Amino acid sequence: MNNLNVAKIQLNGAPYEINNGSNLNELLNKLKIEKNKVAIEVNGEIIEKKKYINLVLKKDDKVEIVHFIGGG
Amino acid sequence: MEDLFTIANKNYKSRLIVGTGKYKNFEETANAVNASGADIVTVAVRRVNILDKGQPLLMDYLDPKSITYLPNTAGCYSSEEALRTLRLAREMGGWRLVKLEVLGDKKTLYPNMIETIKSTEILVKEGFEVMAYCTDDPILSKKIEDAGACAIMPLGSPIGSGLGIQNKINIKLIKEQSSVPVIVDAGVGTASDATIAMELGCDGVLINTAIAEAKNPVMMAESMKYAVIAGRKAFRAVRMKKRGYANPSSPQDNLI
Numbered sequence: 001m002n003n004l005n006v007a008k009i010q011l012n013g014a015p016y017e018i019n020n021g022s023n024l025n026e027l028l029n030k031l032k033i034e035k036n037k038v039a040i041e042v043n044g045e046i047i048e049k050k051k052y053i054n055l056v057l058k059k060d061d062k063v064e065i066v067h068f069i070g071g072g
Numbered sequence: 073m074e075d076l077f078t079i080a081n082k083n084y085k086s087r088l089i090v091g092t093g094k095y096k097n098f099e100e101t102a103n104a105v106n107a108s109g110a111d112i113v114t115v116a117v118r119r120v121n122i123l124d125k126g127q128p129l130l131m132d133y134l135d136p137k138s139i140t141y142l143p144n145t146a147g148c149y150s151s152e153e154a155l156r157t158l159r160l161a162r163e164m165g166g167w168r169l170v171k172l173e174v175l176g177d178k179k180t181l182y183p184n185m186i187e188t189i190k191s192t193e194i195l196v197k198e199g200f201e202v203m204a205y206c207t208d209d210p211i212l213s214k215k216i217e218d219a220g221a222c223a224i225m226p227l228g229s230p231i232g233s234g235l236g237i238q239n240k241i242n243i244k245l246i247k248e249q250s251s252v253p254v255i256v257d258a259g260v261g262t263a264s265d266a267t268i269a270m271e272l273g274c275d276g277v278l279i280n281t282a283i284a285e286a287k288n289p290v291m292m293a294e295s296m297k298y299a300v301i302a303g304r305k306a307f308r309a310v311r312m313k314k315r316g317y318a319n320p321s322s323p324q325d326n327l328i
Contacts, residue, residue, distance in 0.1 A: 067120050
């Protein structure tokens with residue numbers, strides 16, 4: 001069953017459904033993530049924070065959201 | 073005379089850099105970091121856990137505005153992976169000072185020096201200040217400096233081994249020939265190891281496992297703080313010459 005209102009993307013290596021036409025800011029809001037604490041790559045390209053609002057995600061986009069964790 | 077610890081034109085009070093891995097929780101991490109007196113902490117870059125919304129973050133416990141975050145590339149086995157990681161780290165908060173670590177082998181976690189040198193050159197061109205984890209080989213560590221690293225970080229012994237400084241002669245050689253800071257990274261097991269690194273003339277020490285895996289990490293963190301200070305002062309004070317035989321400490325004249 002294909003729902004035209006959703007698009008399936010790859011988020012941190014796993015399938016994830018977003019509302020069609022969502023931009024990166026909207027994705028972060030949905031995930032309850034503050035944008036100043038993460039960095040995002042879409043299809044292998046690092047996206048500057050100011051461009052989040054204009055980057056509309058498409059079906060099959062590969063999105064990586066990373067943050068800092070404890071490490072040596 | 074002030075004894076400044078300068079990396080990439082920035083001064084730091086403490087010569088101890090600590091890692092933030094392997095702790096029970098963020099509270100223990102923060103307590104240990106505070107007890108260590110470190111101004112710089114290393115951090116890793118990993119995927120956000122999407123399923124666990126609203127989980128606490130390291131940044132909630134250690135404020136990057138009051139302590140310097142040093143993003144590392146731990147877990148990277150190629151130049152490409154390391155570059156990707158550090159570019160993401162820079163995007164996160166504008167960090168230009170980074171710790172490059174390109175590993176060569178899972179069993180020893182020894183650095184792959186060919187990839188490390190290659191990565192250093194690229195990162196320096198992109199405007200990064202690179203502190204590079206390297207072998208304790210004087211020739212290769214010189215190559216790292218030539219590639220533009222702002223600090224050289226030779227291992228004392230393998231990461232997480234706690235075996236101390238295995239090759240003091242090499243560490244001393246590296247320090248003598250380097251014009252950028254030399255920081256012993258990896259291998260410190262207990263306070264005396266940190267002191268030895270500093271007595272050899274190193275500019276600093278990076279410690280993670282020796283603190284995190286101590287029975288009392290917070291107390292060990294404090295111990296490392298004093299160990300680094302003690303070793304640095306001993307180095308600056310210049311130790312006595314060694315003698316083959318005894319030499320009395322009390323005057324030999326006017327004995328009763």
